[in-house]
Amino acid sequence: MSILELNHVSIRYMTGDFKDIGLKEYVVRKLKGNYHVNEFWADRDITFSLEKGDMLGIIGTNGAGKSTLLKAISGIMEPTEGWARHEGNIAALLELASGFDDDLTVKENAYLRGAMLGYTRRFMDEKYDKIIEFAELQDFQDRPFKQLSSGMKSRLAFSIASLVQPDILILDEVLSVGDGAFRRKSETVMRDVISSGATTILVSHSLEQVREMCNKVLWLHKGRQIAFGDDVQGICDRYQAMLDENCV
Numbered sequence: 299m300s301i302l303e304l305n306h307v308s309i310r311y312m313t314g315d316f317k318d319i320g321l322k323e324y325v326v327r328k329l330k331g332n333y334h335v336n337e338f339w340a341d342r343d344i345t346f347s348l349e350k351g352d353m354l355g356i357i358g359t360n361g362a363g364k365s366t367l368l369k370a371i372s373g374i375m376e377p378t379e380g381w382a383r384h385e386g387n388i389a390a391l392l393e394l395a396s397g398f399d400d401d402l403t404v405k406e407n408a409y410l411r412g413a414m415l416g417y418t419r420r421f422m423d424e425k426y427d428k429i430i431e432f433a434e435l436q437d438f439q440d441r442p443f444k445q446l447s448s449g450m451k452s453r454l455a456f457s458i459a460s461l462v463q464p465d466i467l468i469l470d471e472v473l474s475v476g477d478g479a480f481r482r483k484s485e486t487v488m489r490d491v492i493s494s495g496a497t498t499i500l501v502s503h504s505l506e507q508v509r510e511m512c513n514k515v516l517w518l519h520k521g522r523q524i525a526f527g528d529d530v531q532g533i534c535d536r537y538q539a540m541l542d543e544n545c546v
Contacts, residue, residue: 300347301497302371302466306380307344309366310337339521340366343380346516346526350465353498355508355530357537358518364501367518368392368468371499386465391456398451400444404435407443411458425461432487433457434480453480460487467491467498485511505534 341363348354356364369375370382372390397414398407408429412422430436433453438446446454469488489511492498502508508515508530515533517524525533 301350301352301386302382302384303347304344304371304380304382307341307367307370307377307382308339308379309341309363309370309375310339310378312337339378341370341518342521344516344518344523345380346523348497348499348514350497351492351495352514353492353500353512355512355515356499356501356518357503357505357508357515357534358524359541361520362518363521364518365392365470368470368499368501372468384466388466388468389459389462389464390468390470391459392468392470398443398455400442402443403440404443404446404454405430405439408454408458411455415459415462417458417461429454429457429461432460432483456484460484460491463491463494464496467496469498470501471503505538509534 344363344367346354356367358364366375368390369392370377371384372388372392374390374392397411399410402410405426408426409419409422413419417425430439433450433456435446435450435454438450443451467488488498492511500508500512512530514526514528515530516526517533517537525536527533
């Protein structure tokens with residue numbers, strides 16, 4: 299039985315909705331016949347399934363619909379059409395540097411992010427030193443969070459989020475966090491999670507990373523599903539050929 303299944307998932311964004319302009323402006327435009335709603339389909343008719351232990355790489359250029367699809371899989375968004383079903387718990391590492399308070403210290407933000415992820419105070423007390431050490435922020439614990447670089451903020455977020463042992467793990471470009479040494483540490487941690495049997499979804503602009511780590515691949519282009527399957531090398535080759543052709 300599949301641990302994750304998407305069936306003809308489509309996701310639509312609406313622009314010009316009265317919620318964006320306010321009720322008064324909506325009424326005025328409606329009376330004048332000057333009210334228009336525009337539709338944008340971020341994803342259209344996406345269908346695939348994953349088994350326990352699979353690692354799926356999602357590839358595609360900017361605007362392909364990758365991040366929107368991850369939000370539907372993780373339950374942040376409801377598909378406009380179709381459905382997504384999963385077994386077990388999901389941990390989604392999306393938009394790592396968001397959700398922090400710049401006016402709090404690094405330590406206070408670590409506990410804040412832990413609470414947002416559902417960790418107890420006792421759990422955070424036990425894991426705090428390990429979190430800070432892994433993020434390489436021992437000398438910054440009492441500094442205001444706003445003094446950190448974006449890379450340092452992402453390292454802290456990754457360190458906290460990687461404590462979970464999920465059934466399904468979603469990674470949106472998080473293995474590109476930090477410098478080369480930290481990326482290697484991140485990959486090692488994620489490999490440990492994957493080897494424990496977690497089904498993993500990786501969005502990455504690094505084809506080398508997808509080729510090396512994934513046993514299945516999904517290629518999206520302008521919201522459409524171009525290819526899905528276990529021929530990782532073949533699909534990645536086709537995608538690279540498309541990139542090369544567009545660069546000419």
